[in-house]
Amino acid sequence: MKALDRGAKCIVADPRRIFFAERSNLFLPLRPGSNIPLLNGMAYVIIKEELYDNEFVEKYVENFDSYRHYILSEWDLAKASRYTGLKPFLIEQAAYLYSQAKSALILWGLGVSEHRAGSYTAMAAANLATLCGFWGKPGCGAMPLRGQNNVQGVCDMGGLPYVLPGYQSYLDPTTKLRFQEVWGTSLPDREGKTLPTLLREALSGKVKGLYAMGYDVAMSHGDIGVVWKALSNLEFFVVQDIFMPLSGKYAHVVLPAASVFEKCGTFTNGERRVQLFEKAVSPPGEALPDWLILTKLAQKLGYNWNYQSPAEIAEEIGRVWPAWKGILHSRLKERGIQWPCPEEDHPGTPILFTTGFPKGKIHLAMAKHIPPFEEPTSQYPFLLVTIRRLNHYNVGSMSRRCPSLKKLYSEPIIDINPEDAKEFGIYEGARVRVWNDRGEVIFRAHLEERVPRGQLYTDFHFETALTNLLVSPGLDELMETPEYKVSAVAISLLS
Amino acid sequence: MVIKIVINNKEIQAKKGEILLEIARREGFYVPTLCYLKDKSYPKNPCGICVVEVKGEGIVRSCNYVIEREIEVETDSPQVKNIRKKILENLVANHYGDCKAPCHTPCPGGLNIQGYIGFIAQGDFKASLALIKEKLPIPAVVGRVCPRFCEPVCRRSLVDQPVAINNLKRFVADYCLEHGELPLDLPPLNERRVAVVGAGPAGISCAYFLRLKGYRVTVFDKEEEPGGLLRYGIPSFKLPREVLRKELGNIFNLGIEFQGGKVWGRDFTLRDLKDRGFEAIFLAIGARKERFFGFQGEELAESGFEFLYKFNKELINLKEYEGKKIAILGCSYTALELSRVLRRLGASVSIYYPRSRMEVTIPQREIGYAEKEGVKFIYVTAPWILEKLERGYRVTFVRTSLTEKKEIKPLPETAFEEEFDIVFRAWGEAPSDEFKNFGDLEAELETTAEGIIKVNPQTLETSVRGVFAGGDFAHGAKTVIQAVAAGRKAAQAISAFLEGKPLKKALITVKYDFSRGKRAEEFDSNFLDLFVPEERAQLKERDPVKRIHDFEEVLIGLTEEEAIKEANRCLRCGCLGIHKCDFREIIIKEDVGVSKARKKIKYAIQKSHPLIEVDLNKCIACEKCVRICPYEAIFFRVVNKGTPAEYITFRFTERCVNCGACVDVCPTGSLTKKNLLVPYSRSEAHAVKSVCGYCGVGCNLTVWVKNGTILEVTGRDLPPNYGFTCVKGRFGFEYYKSPERLAYPMIRKDRLREFERVSWDTALEFVAENLMKISQEYGPESLGFLCSARCSNEENYLMQKIARGIFKTNNVDNPARV
Incomplete structure (x- = not known):
């Protein structure tokens, strides 16, 4: 809003005329499920009219020719217009506005992610930023506006089946060694299952036990009728939460947790900014902070975990993930720090890719359009x-x-x-x-x-x-x- | 470009183009402002109090003065001060409100009455109790015996009847005796020891507040049980033993030692206590010396006070009083309690009092209860001669009148005789000075002409260093709440004494306290028209015919519904923006009194916004709210600003998104949050750094906490939010105290059963056992672990560590898809 006050231009793409549409320079009311046609249509204009940052593309992009070919042959404006329901000139205008800016940022919400082509859409958006060289500079890049307060952090912390904390591979020998040293135990080497897979396998009887901390699967998942069946099929289900979740109906154990006001710790926001929150009040009854519940559980499982405070855990995270080494609670009392922060006196990294890219070159994805699973029918119009x-x-x-x-x-x-x-x-x-x-x-x-x-x-x-x-x-x-x-x-x- | 400027003779480096006000603030000079907002436009009519004097240029506003060259500035020259004062006086003349609620002033305990009633109105009884206990550790007792200094001044009485303040206090106290209190933030005990002599309200209160500061306190009392007058003077039908036992038990359980049956002067002296390592001593043995009226044969009457003590220690033969005709001379608290005990023992009781009913010094309702129970009152009648007969007594009474000095004047010509089985005297009690010969230190304790121990009125310290005295013992027989206040005061003084620090003096601000009217006749009745009359909640009183056959409590407390309804009768006089009121701070600093403030209401209070209340009577037209709002959601106009004809138009437009930025920036109580019903000052709350628990923006928040309760949440001026939040940031914290919170671990063997509450040990063993069993039977791949996008980094790290490190599976996922 401040940026708009200072004269920044704004394009809004949303099927509904949302609040920001009023303040935008260009409003694109596209059809739901047509994000990729819009983005690829814009890429078509940018390439066709040679609006892209040639220097950047030559320096960093490894597969520009094949991408160029894909876009020019597959995504002409007429097609983009047909899918999105937008007049071609609107897409053209958007492409000009975006590519001709000095710096530009692409922000998106769940309207991008919650589609079958959600991931491809994110790639298509990143492609636009790459074409125009909008990386590694202030006010540039492409980022999701993260929905939940620590959804960034939970992914950073390895709450994912395919990577360890810090997006490190469990197959990489050096990483493995580091973890084994700090944890004093071996690591699994088979890839894990995502929740949708776990639920499918619970239905089929292969997955038997589930432990959900602060996650009401039974209410929040899509197509929850099926989720309920899966949860009822579990032999053992633990929920840990601040209120009785809908999932509690299927649970064998309910563990009461402290809310954000009743404990201390860090959250990481969508800008990778790790921020400290402190304890304000006591939890109700016998409720405990989640970290303490997990520590006690590990002790019951026969492991000698002895964390006295979240600050100690944060230090351990820094030992297994080098980019977090400088993230110490003592440094966060005043303001947050954006990772990577590899040293204890490192100021943090507000902008990524200022000096290049992790793999050296950028590979542009051929973002393909996948229509929604369902379309309105005469029965369900x-x-x-x-x-x-x-x-x-x-x-x-x-x-x-x-x-x-x-x-x-x-x-x-x-x-x-x-x-x-x-x-x-x-x-x-x-x-x-x-x-x-x-x-x-x-x-x-x-x-x-x-x-x-x-x-x-x-x-x-x-x-x-x-x-x-x-x-x-x-x-x-x-x-x-x-x-x-x-x-x-x-x-x-x-x- | 760096430019040297001089402020109040101090040289300062400034940058060209900087704003003078910003520089002054950065460098720690005091320059007040009510309308300046960094990086925002200026209002059409700036407040003008940020004026300073620039040499060669004269008086300038520092908020829009841009540094171009070297200058010399004075921030508080007489002329500057004068201009500020004039402006502030104009603002004062247009201000109409109460800084503090009228009920607050007369309360000897200094309770935040409006605040605890506000919590009750929100159904937050535990927070209400915590606020009360900040000043009063025995609210269940005081809620039953308080004479209620506050209720007569309650503004609501101008609408219909005063709010039932004391009964509300009793309600929360009783509620928490049953349902538990919020946990106290109790420091561990240190090694510094304090002795308290006397376990009455003053002594217990002193011990409580000393314990809160970590001192090791021992309370000595001559009786076996603590409570003093509360235990042995007040009968159970007024203060049930169970209530007293529980309330005092909660206090002693905090780690205060009680030594019963220890008599000062018999079992120990002050010297002994000092020798035993007590660094300070608080004497609060109450007022136990009987008063006498002064008539012939008075000493032949029995002591009412002694009777009550004996009765409450169960040393009385109850049968002895059945059917007896009894006279009680005097109408003290002792007389009334005694009369009601005797009625319950089957006696017929008359109270003789030399003055009229209206002159009785205890509340009229107390007389009413006794009357209903069949106690007869004979007023303007004094005993003249008492004779002991072979069986019983004969009393000669005379009628009385008053002298010009309002002293009692007996009228001997009206004398009449009456015979009784028993005659009690009960003229009240006074402190005794018999301690003088207990020991060498005691001999040094100075007393007043009336024989009362002499104390420094500020510190309650006696003439002996380290020995303090308070309560009835030091100020004569008064009320329980006054004894509690004395105990608290002594605790502060003792703590200062032990730390070797001067006692903090409370700032007296009466001169700067706006009031809508101190007396009913100066009050603008148009204000009262904003409120609809509603009946005051009454305690249910047990049927007198039945209640005189037992010692059960006479008055039955309010129900939850009644209490909440009653609490909502509170007019909320005291300003709910006082914690953020820059205006008040500035007029105190600039010493501008408020006697010329407006006494008439000009604008109706706007209550239509769901979360924000608008009282334009307190608006100073700084337009900060309009300028901070990113949504253009406020329509604001002011005409004739700063004159008596000033008129403000304000309303929220439909663009409002309820974020509350306008409230937090408002420098008066003009805009307040409807969910904050507790007047407080920022210095008495903790500002806890927090991060919003809702979305991924990660707004920095300040959580304002007092007594373990969150009062409000404000934005912090840091990236990424720079002070802004959405409606959830400021108003979405309330869930934490929902009664639906999970508070205990629960397990069940299968889904057909109900959950049962178990200990953490049992719950976690159950979890560990079952997860292990599945892992061993079906392999680690049959388990899944879900992290949370709402839990902290540290917690999620531990969750995946359990999965990977303990169960050896990568089956870890999180709600990023939701």
């Missing part, structure tokens, strides 16, 4: 998009329990275009039934001009309206993110 409301958060377990926030927004609402509403006899505040083969959910209707015809928008903040029952089983081809953004549903007035 509406395209349901799940979104978040400003006043709530994710599954709403916290925000629903804040009286102030509840005052602002207290029940599940679905947004519908007024014309569509009229057609279906739906009025403002009416109770409506939204359904497909996977389930049915009741909402209150809100008539919203910003919503395009044929689309419905709602959140999944309420336990009383489990929107995720309706969400399509489609998954991102690479990362298996559920396709929360495109599901086919029907709507009718509840009599």
Whole structure:
């Protein structure tokens, strides 16, 4: 907002006329699920009109010719326009505006990630930045606006089946050795399974036990009807949380954890900024900070873990991941530090790639378009998009329990275009039934001009309206993110 | 380019183009401002109090003075001071509000009454109790016996009836005796020892506050159980033993030693205590010397005070009083408690009092309870002669009138006689000075002309160094809350004495406290029209016919619903923006009194915004709110600014996203958060550094904490948010105290059963056992571990370490897909 005040230009691509659309120089109301056609269409213009940063491309890009060929042959403007529903000149304008800027940043949210082609879309966006040389300089790059407060951190910490903390490979011998030395134990060398795989294997009976810390799988996952079946099939399921999650229904153990105000530790935001939070109040009853629960559990498992504070754990992280060596709690009292921070007096790294790239050259991905798993049909004529409301958060377990926030927004609402509403006899505040083969959910209707015809928008903040029952089983081809953004549903007035 | 400038004769390096105000602040010079916002536009009518004098240029506003060349500046020349004062006086003249709630002033305990009522209104009873206990460690007791200095001045009484302040206090105290309190932030005991003599309210309160500071306290009392007057003077139908036992138990359990049955002068002297390593001593043995009225044969009457002690120690033959005709002379607390005990023992009781009912010094409602129980009151009647008969007594009474000095004047011509089985005297009690001959240190204790121990009124220290005295013992028989206040004061003084530091003096700010009107007649009734009359909550009183047959409590406390409803009757007079009020700070600093403040309400209080309350009567038209708002969500106009005809128009537009930036930047109580109902000062709260627990932006927050409760959350001026947050950052913290929080580990063998609460050991053994079993039976690949995008880095690191290091599986994932 400050940047816009100072005169920065802004392009907004969103099916809905969102808040920022008003402040943008160019608004692109594309069809849901057509991100790649838009980005590749822009790449087409940038290449065709030779708007790219030739010097940068020559220096850093290893496969420009094949990429050029792919874009020029596959993504002419007419095609991009057809898929996105945008007039060709709008895509052209966007390409000019972006490529001719001195510096430019591409930011995206879940509207990019929560599609079957989510990962490819991120690559397509990164391709644009590469074409224009928008890396390693202030105000440049391509980044997701991360949804959850420590989603960056949990990935950094190795909360992923295919890498160790710091995105290090468990197959790399030096890394392995370092971990074995610090941990005093050996590491597994078979690749792990992602949650969607774990759930599939729980269904088939291969996976028997699950331990979920601060993650309400039963409410937040897409197509949760299937998730419930998988969870009921587990032999043993532990949940650790601050409120009884929906998953608690399937659990054998519920462990009470401390909230952010009741413990200390660090979170890493979307800019890799590691920030310290301190304990403000005591946890309720016998609830404990998660780190202490895990430490005690390790002791019960016969391991001599003896962490006295999160600061000690942070030091250990620095020993297994060199880029974190300088991230010490004592240094974070005033302000955060952006990793990589390899030394105890290193100031942190606000901007990556200022002196080149980790692998030397950039490989441009041939981002292919994958249409959504589902399209509206005559039976289910509406395209349901799940979104978040400003006043709530994710599954709403916290925000629903804040009286102030509840005052602002207290029940599940679905947004519908007024014309569509009229057609279906739906009025403002009416109770409506939204359904497909996977389930049915009741909402209150809100008539919203910003919503395009044929689309419905709602959140999944309420336990009383489990929107995720309706969400399509489609998954991102690479990362298996559920396709929360495109599901086919029907709507009718509840009599 | 560096330019040398001189501020108040000090040379300073400045950069060309810098703002003078910024330089002055950076260099630590005091230059007040009410409207300056860094990097923002200036208001149409700047406040003008940031003026300074620049040599050769005269008076300038420092907020828009750009450094171009070398200059000499004076920040507090007489002319500067004068201009500031004029501007501030104009602002004062337009300000209408109460800095502090009227109920706060008369409370001897100094309780934050509006604050604890505010917490009750939000259903946060534990936080309410913690706020009370900050000043008063025995609220369940005081909630039953307090004479309520606060209620008569409660503003609500101008609308209908005062808020039932004391009953609300009793409610939270009782609630927490049953449901537990918030954990105290208790320091470990140090090695410095303090002796407290007397386990009454003053002694216990002193011990409590000393313990909170870490001192090792021993309380000595001549009785076997602690409580003093509370235990042995007040009957159980007024203060149930169980309540007293629990409340005092909670205090002694903090690590305070109690030695019962130890009599000062018999079992120990002050010298003994010093020799035993007590570095300071607090004497609070109460007022135990009976007062006499002064009439013939008075000594023949029985002592009411002694009777109560004996009765409460169960040394009385209860049958002895059944059907007896009893007179009580005097209408002290002792007289009333005694009369009601005797009624329960089956006696017929009359209280004789030389003055009228309205002159009784204890609350009228206490008389009412006794009357309902059948105690007869005979006013303006004094005993004249008492004779002991073979069986019983004969008393000659006279009617009385008052002299010009309002002294009692007996009228002998009205004399009449009456016979009784028993006559008690109960004129009240006074401190005794019999300690004088206990020992050498005691002999050094100076006393006043009335024979009361002499203490320094600020420190409560006696003439002997390190020996302090308070409560009824030092100020004469007063109320429990006054004894508690004395105990707290002594604890502060003793702590200062032990640390060798001067006692911190409280700043007296009355001169700068705005008030909507101190007396009812000067109060603008238009303000009261904003409130709808609502009935005051009443305690249920047990049927007198039934209650005189037992010693169960007479008054039944409020229910949760009643308490919350009653708490919402509070008008919230005290300013809920006082913690952020720069205006107040500046008028104190510039010594501008508020006697000329506006006494009439000009604007109705706007309550339509869901989270923010707007009181334009406190607006100084600085326009900070308008300028900070990134959403253009405030419509603001001011005409005739700074004159009596000033008129402000303010409203939130539909663009408002409820972020609350405007509230935090408002330098008065004009904009306040509706979820903050506790007046506080920033110096009494801890500012805890935090990071928002919602989205991945990672806004830096300051969490304001007091007594283990979060009062509010504000943004920190650091990247990435530079002071801004969304609505969740400022208002989304409330979930942490939801009653739905998981608080205990629970397990079940299978999904068909209900969860059962178990210890951590049992729960974690159950987890360890089952995970091990699965891993051994089906291999590590049959297990999955899910990290959290809401937990800290350290915690997620440990989770994957358990998976990889202990179970040897890479089956680790996280909610990045959600």
